[in-house]
Amino acid sequence: MxxxxxxxxxxxxxxxxxxxxxxxxxxxxxxxxxxxxxxxxxxxxxxxxxxxxxxxxxxxxxxxxxxxxxHPEIISKPAQAKKDISVEKKLVRHMISKHVPQKNAERFASEIMKYCNMYKIDPYTILAMIEVETGATYNPNLVGRNHEEGLLQILPSTQKFMNMKGNLFNTSVNIEIGVKYLAYCQKKFGIELGIIAYNQGEGNVKRGTYNTNYLAKVNKVLSKINR
Structure with a gap:
């Protein structure tokens, strides 16, 4: 149990x-x-x-x-190129109004734009100076009374001072030397006195023995260019 x-x-x-x-x-x-x-x-x-x-x-x-x-993107380079083309067309249009053949006007304007962009100079000022220097003839073979040559009436001594070679009756050579020399003068004396120094020499500007007749003529042409 x-x-x-x-x-x-x-x-x-x-x-x-x-x-x-x-x-x-x-x-x-x-x-x-x-x-x-x-x-x-x-x-x-x-x-x-x-x-x-x-x-x-x-x-x-x-x-x-x-x-x-x-905020659409702005493409700066094409916009700048468009602006440059517009300026170039204005240069051409002004020269044609002065009876410059279109082919020559387009070539001069292209060279002005090229070297003004290179040396950072206002292209309208260069065009105005060419008109004053040549008496509105835009004659690339013009010789002045002091043996200035070409569109911007470059002296052989100025060409030597700028250390540049070439035929001064070649518009590309002439315009480049003139633009480079104006850039030099304006850097040294400023915008307006630089234009005077281009025409009357550095010595007169330094001594104050200059007049403003040339500057007035350039400004008068500038006022007629549609900027």
């Missing part, structure tokens, strides 16, 4: 010990169900991430479009 009671007690203890583990096993989801849930959750995360990426892309494109509309 005692033996049977002992055996029943042991059996009951084993049953109680196994019950928690069995409950765990009963409550556990099958591995396949867990895997499906994980995959579903990962899929939702991927879709959510893609949706966020697409929303960010649309926002960026929208902001860029708005910025472009509000």
């Amino acid at each position: 005692i033996k049977h009671i002992f055996i029943l007690a042991i059996a009951a203890m084993m049953l109680v010990a196994c019950t928690p583990q069995e409950r765990v096993l009963v409550n556990r989801q099958p591995q396949s169900t867990i895997t499906e849930n994980v995959l579903e959750e990962q899929g939702l995360q991927v879709l959510k991430r893609k949706a966020n990426d697409e929303a960010n892309r649309i926002l960026i494109v929208s902001l860029a479009t708005h910025k472009k509309q509000q």
Whole structure:
């Protein structure tokens, strides 16, 4: 009797010990169900991430479009080129109004623009000086009473001082020397006195023994050019 009671007690203890583990096993989801849930959750995360990426892309494109509309980019170099062409056309138009053949006017204007850009000189001023120096004839073969030559009436001594070679009746050579010399004078004396020094020499400007007749003539022509 005692033996049977002992055996029943042991059996009951084993049953109680196994019950928690069995409950765990009963409550556990099958591995396949867990895997499906994980995959579903990962899929939702991927879709959510893609949706966020697409929303960010649309926002960026929208902001860029708005910025472009509000602040369009300005391409400086083409704009400058357009401005230069406009100035050149004005130079040509003024020379044609003075009965300069169009072919010559276009060539002179092109050379004026080239060297004024190179030496940072106002092209309208050079055109006005050419008109004054040549008496509005724009004759590239003109020789002055002091042996000045060409469009800008360059003295051989000035050419030597500028350390430049070439035929002074060649308009490209003549204009380059004249523009370079004016740049030198204006750098040394300023805009207006530089123009006077070009015509009357550095010595007269330094001593104050100059007149403003030449400057007045240049300014008169400048006032007639449509700037």
